[in-house]
Amino acid sequence: MDIRNVAIIAHVDHGKTTLVDGMLKQTHTFRENEAEMDQTTILDSNPLEREKGITILAKNTSVMYQSANRRTKINIIDTPGHADFSGEIERTINMADGAILVVDAAEGPLPQTQFVLKKALEQQLKIIVVINKIDRKDARVEEVEREIEELFLHLVTNVDDLTYPVIYAIGRVGKAWDPFPLDINASGDLTMLFEAILKIVPPPKAASEKPTKMLVSTLDFDDYKGTYAIGKLLQGTIKPHQTILLLEENKKIGQYKIEQVFTSVGLKRVETPQAQTGDIIAVTGIPDVAIGQTITDPSDPTGYPVIKLEEPTLKILVSANTSPFAGREGKFCTARQIHARLIKEKQTNIGITITPNPQGAGFVVAGRGELHLAILLENLRREGYEMQVGKPEVILKEIDGATQEPFEEITIEIDSAYIGVISEELGKRKAELLDTHTNTRGSTKMVYKISSRNLLGFRGDILTKTRGNGIFATRFIGYFPLSAVVPKLRNGVLVSFESGKSTGYALQTVQERGKSFIGPGIPVYAGMVIGLNNRGVDIDINVCKIKKLTNIHSANADIAIQLDPPTVFSLEQCLDFVEEDELLEITPLNLRLRKKFLTPQERNRVDRGLSAKV
Secondary structure, three states: OEEEEEEEEEOOOOOHHHHHHHHHHHOOOOOOOOHHHHOOOOOOOOHHHHHHOOOOOOEEEEEEEEOOOOEEEEEEEEOOOOHHHHHHHHHHHHHOOEEEEEEEOOOOOOHHHHHHHHHHHHOOOEEEEEEEOOOOOOOOHHHHHHHHHHHHHHHOOOHHHHOOOEEEEEHHHOEEEOOOOOOOOOOOOOHHHHHHHHHHOOOOOOEOOOOOEEEEEEEEEEOOOEEEEEEEEEEOOEOOOOEEEEEEOOEEEEEEEOOOEEEEEEOEEEEOOOEOOOOEEEEOOOOOOOOOOEEEOOOOOOOOOOOOOOOOOEEEEEEOOOOOOOOOOOOEOOHHHHHHHHHHHHHHOOOOEEEEOOOOOOEEEEEOOHHHHHHHHHHHHHOOEOEEEOOOEEOOEEEOOEEEEEEEEEEEEEEHHHHHHHHHHHHHOOOEEEEEEEOOOOEEEEEEEEEHHHHOOHHHHHHHHOOOOOEEEEEEEEEEEOOOOOOOOOOOEEEEOOOEEOOHHHHHHHHHHEEEOOOOOOEEOOOEEEEEEOOOOOEEEOOOOOOOOOOOOOOOOOOOOOOOOOOOOOHHHHHHHOOOOEEEEEOOOOEEEEEOOOOHHHHHHHHOOOOOOO
16 A cells, blocks of 8 residues: 655644644545534544644544545644644654645744754655645735745755745635635635645655564553554564564563554554554554654564653642642542652653652652643643642753753734833843844734743733734743843732631722632632732732621611622643742642742741741
8 A cells, every 4th residue: 555654744823733624524534424524623632622722742643545546545643833742743753754834824934833844854854835824814925935935944954855845725624726826715625735745755664574663652542452552663564463572772671462453544543454564553562662662573673762852941849739728629639649640641741751859749840831731730630630839940951060041032923013012021021132023014023032931921911911912932942041030020919818718898808909819709728819919019818807797777788799800810820820939729620829838927937037837
């Protein structure tokens, strides 16, 4: 069978998964009466992916394309577009022989576009450029083409990579053209894209006559069949009951017997008596397998180099919940249960690292960014885990005898009316302006260099100040000498000093002093953060106070209390908000901010440099 392995790569929200929808439907992967025919973003099956509208996990599927003279199986690897999940790209892109680079016709190449293209070129993949969403009112196809050319000139090391086909598409309706269509409303399909894949992407470089060899790129789990090891079969063939060696580079892990072999057919895994060389397959029977290990025939005990990933740049302390409400809402609350779940996560999420906290209880979890860590914590929360976390911190390094910190390049495209807001906020955060220009549509694109430490909390602040307008994207650019530390930009908080239930009467006082995070009738405890102060200092306040009853008639006694709706933060917003002297309590039902030291007396002792008990 003729096989092509192709990865879909792009910046977040440029239409990768929607384009895959069209490829699946137009190759009749589903019957006309199957539910998938009426769905969008079919591969984004994870509930969090559907809620947030982004791809989090890399996945592979396959379609059968019938051209004029042959039938070809096309394995498609859908990759995340957000920089925080770049580890998913690094571990799966080695399965591909070509890549489809999707670029939005209005937004053009953005930071993650550069990252994914660089990774694809390092793997020497043949590139097909798809300029998507050409039906947008603000589409600027010619400008975007020039920007893509400049990006290739900046990244390529082989002159042959400067020659690539350009397909113009509307992925939402499953249309693609080459050259640019005279009428985008004319009927069309994705035939041009499929033909480009057959023409540009080479068949897998696989040696069927050599002994079996496969690099494990991803894992999946099943309660009945156990662990699936998924990867591209680079040499030989593989079949059930075959004896294999599991290697980590050239170190032998063990000898196993393959139980079942599966190949992808659409979204399903279908058992096969023998896998074809070059195909992306899944095998069972190896319980202790890990990503980056090599499955090989005993006659050839040599392994492939392990998959190299960029190191994490952000860390967070995760520990068992110690608040007065600990154990009330979660199924799994102990440090042992949390640690076991984090170790399991490390098997598939190889972009994170987990180490014991050297300064006491808990575990230090390091990842690529705030969203990467927030998604992990949200998954744990939905599975019934209860925990507390501290403020995210950047990972510092000693390089050439000097302490250095991670820096990022931040690209902002915003309406010209908000330039002052952006400049003021990034000026406070000690950012360095690298480039700025305004286009004919009145939109300004600005590129800054800023330390990851000073960037923490920026996303939430700027979305509020610009009312959600504009595009905001970052790219890790390396380690540089420590920059100036930004003073605390957030106002102080309102802290409860009584335990009980909040009352509408007491919340009137909270409303006068700032913004409330809770409504009436909510259980609170001493030391819990219940609002944001209008000033820069923390204030202890009693939110459980009730109005004293009297027998004196008042003309306005029965007037209803008017309260503003409380501010409710998402998990990512909580991580942005929390400060060094605070913790975030995460349970399946609630997110609560609290002080590390619950009573005013303990906090005063800490301020004076004396010891206090957490």
